[in-house]
Amino acid sequence: MGDRVYNFSAGPACLPESVLEQAKKDIWDIDNTGIGIMEHSHRDPTFDRVTHETEAVCREVGSIPEDYSIFWMQGGATSQCYMVPAYFLAPDRTADYFQTGKWANDSIDEVHLYGGLHICGSSKDNAYRHIPKGDQVSFSEKPVYVHVTSNNTIMGTEFKELPKVPDGSFIVADMSSNIYSKPLDATRYGLIYAGAQKNLGPSGITLLIARKDLIEKPVRELPKMMDFGLIAKKEGRYNTPNTFGVYLMGEVFKWIKAQGGLSAVEQMNIEKAGIVYDFLDSQDFFTPHAEKDDRSLMNITFKCPTEDLDARFIEKAEAQGLSTLAGHRSIGGMRASIYNAFPKKGCEALVEFMKAFAHEHAGATA
Numbered sequence: 230m231g232d233r234v235y236n237f238s239a240g241p242a243c244l245p246e247s248v249l250e251q252a253k254k255d256i257w258d259i260d261n262t263g264i265g266i267m268e269h270s271h272r273d274p275t276f277d278r279v280t281h282e283t284e285a286v287c288r289e290v291g292s293i294p295e296d297y298s299i300f301w302m303q304g305g306a307t308s309q310c311y312m313v314p315a316y317f318l319a320p321d322r323t324a325d326y327f328q329t330g331k332w333a334n335d336s337i338d339e340v341h342l343y344g345g346l347h348i349c350g351s352s353k354d355n356a357y358r359h360i361p362k363g364d365q366v367s368f369s370e371k372p373v374y375v376h377v378t379s380n381n382t383i384m385g386t387e388f389k390e391l392p393k394v395p396d397g398s399f400i401v402a403d404m405s406s407n408i409y410s411k412p413l414d415a416t417r418y419g420l421i422y423a424g425a426q427k428n429l430g431p432s433g434i435t436l437l438i439a440r441k442d443l444i445e446k447p448v449r450e451l452p453k454m455m456d457f458g459l460i461a462k463k464e465g466r467y468n469t470p471n472t473f474g475v476y477l478m479g480e481v482f483k484w485i486k487a488q489g490g491l492s493a494v495e496q497m498n499i500e501k502a503g504i505v506y507d508f509l510d511s512q513d514f515f516t517p518h519a520e521k522d523d524r525s526l527m528n529i530t531f532k533c534p535t536e537d538l539d540a541r542f543i544e545k546a547e548a549q550g551l552s553t554l555a556g557h558r559s560i561g562g563m564r565a566s567i568y569n570a571f572p573k574k575g576c577e578a579l580v581e582f583m584k585a586f587a588h589e590h591a592g593a594t595a
């Protein structure tokens with residue numbers, strides 16, 4: 230890793246090193262134009278090339294069918310909390326939401342501005358340790374759409390299977406923290422959105438993958454910057470997009486392809502997460518937050534016996550080049566975010582550190 234540390238940040242997060250090396254060159258001069266990627270007009274031939282390539286590789290890597298639009302917006306995944314109901318939810322209709330953590334709640338909070346809300350499954354009473362399924366799920370009669378947060382970045386839980394939703398409705402997924410970490414069947418979704426800053430690139434750009442027939446027209450008159458159909462038609466550049474973000478996502482998609490595609494990336498992710506989860510399962514010093522069946526391949530959450538030890542763990546890890554392991558302030562403890570670009574060696578180093586720390590503090594109790 231040279232002078233770089235193991236970066237367990239939940240996002241913005243570590244990026245593939247080969248992509249960063251390429252970006253260093255392209256920031257100075259891309260395609261031998263004598264102009265860097267961030268200095269090109271978003272309407273010139275170089276950026277035409279970048280836009281079309283990013284879209285094409287995204288489509289190829291994700292096997293996204295032609296009847297889906299791929300485009301990008303600004304405002305982060307958080308802006309989709311209001312854009313989604315504003316676009317799809319008429320005042321007399323209901324949308325169903327899975328309540329699986331903070332980011333799901335941020336989406337839920339905006340729905341009343343536009344129409345009816347039904348919580349179709351919640352793990353709130355269990356501190357969001359699991360994903361509701363089976364008889365814990367009950368849909369409203371005719372939801373327009375069902376919203377899932379496919380990976381709960383803060384809690385460390387992940388939908389392993391998509392719910393079967395009522396006929397006539399479609400799934401909207403906030404995939405910010407597990408997009409392209411494994412193969413996906415886009416046809417099961419009406420709309421996918423993801424802030425790029427975990428698995429795809431820098432912050433400040435949100436990837437959207439939408440069924441074309443659903444974004445022909447919003448259910449109410451909306452400002453142009455909220456019009457999915459218009460932004461898609463304009464290739465994500467109705468106004469000036471985050472040009473560097475479009476470029477970097479393209480490079481990351483190419484990197485995923487070079488790894489062998491999403492199945493290969495999934496295998497790598499299973500292996501990496503397995504190193505940490507196998508250790509967690511083999512000991513009783515650290516307590517994992519998520520229930521075993523639902524735990525995330527991307528964000529691993531756990532605690533020491535006391536908050537004091539959590540703080541000591543984080544500080545000592547940082548000093549040893551295991552950076553940004555503090556859990557989100559809402560649940561505390563530790564969180565190891567190990568997105569696609571995070572190296573396997575970093576997971577091994579973390580486990581070695583955890584073993585030594587547990588040994589040193591053996592006997593501590595909650």
Ligand SMILES: Cc1ncc(COP(=O)(O)O)c(C=O)c1O
Pocket residue numbers: 239240304305306307308332378380381382383403404405406424425
């Ligand atoms: C699942 C999920 N949704 C939404 C967000 C918010 O994203 P943004 O900061 O891009 O608005 C995050 C950020 O960590 C997230 O993990």
